[in-house]
Amino acid sequence: MRQIFNWRFLAALAGIAVLVLLAREILADDDSLEEIVAPEVVERQIDLIEPIFSTEQSANFRVKSDGVTAGFLDLIIDADRVVRIPPGTPGEVACDDLDEVNQCAVFADMLGDAVIWFTILPQAPRSTVELPAIVDLEDGYALFENGWKISYPPVIERECGSEDIPTFSDFLRRFGEGSISVVDLTTRQVVLVRCAEQP
Incomplete structure (x- = not known):
């Protein structure tokens, strides 16, 4: 009759026990879970703050689920200034009245004249x-x-x-x-x- 408890069987049991303890330790580490659940806050110096008079956008403009734009968005600030947001720009649009005149404002992190991140927010009373x-x-x-x-x-x-x-x-x-x-x-x-x- 074959022996059930040979050294290979005992080594396999010991390996499983070590893996269980390791998994338990990883899952019990609250700090690691907090880092996964609460993403790091990105520091952004807001260089551009302007009310948006009106907008022109390509038919396919949208902010995708990854937070990056598809299509073009031109923000008309006044008769002499237009801020272009090209495809692939990180940002968000939180103003429901983007197509309305003078209802939204842009806040952007700039590199020269280029927008490297933006958000469009609704205007409150008194500009x-x-x-x-x-x-x-x-x-x-x-x-x-x-x-x-x-x-x-x-x-x-x-x-x-x-x-x-x-x-x-x-x-x-x-x-x-x-x-x-x-x-x-x-x-x-x-x-x-x-x-x-x-x-």
């Missing part, structure tokens, strides 16, 4: 655009939670009902999370921050 929270101020730029860097004036206005907010640092500490930042399309700067519950 402004609302953005997510600022997390810090650094070297003349407001740093946003989404990785954007936009310039700001010497004083950023702060609104939070009847709260007394003496400094911007105080606003960030007390009300920064979930707050709304307002960019003025005339000055192309962050001019106001507002508490999340403010209208």
Whole structure:
């Protein structure tokens, strides 16, 4: 009769046990899972902030599922300026009224005259655009939670009902999370921050 528990059988069992322990260790590593689930925030210096008067686009223009454009999109800023977004440009269109006159604004990371990344957002009242929270101020730029860097004036206005907010640092500490930042399309700067519950 053949022996069942020979050295090869025991080595195979030991190998399986090692693989199970290794798989368990990998799957239990929460840090690795967080890196997979929460993608890295890409830092983007926003060089171009403009209201869009109108657009012209090729019939096949769209932003594909990989976040890159297909077809051409020309953003007509005014009578003398057109910003062309060629095929293969990373970006997003979050303004539903892109075909309407003066309803959207473009925010772009530029390399010279070339757009290397863009987003098109809806305009808010009084030629402004609302953005997510600022997390810090650094070297003349407001740093946003989404990785954007936009310039700001010497004083950023702060609104939070009847709260007394003496400094911007105080606003960030007390009300920064979930707050709304307002960019003025005339000055192309962050001019106001507002508490999340403010209208």
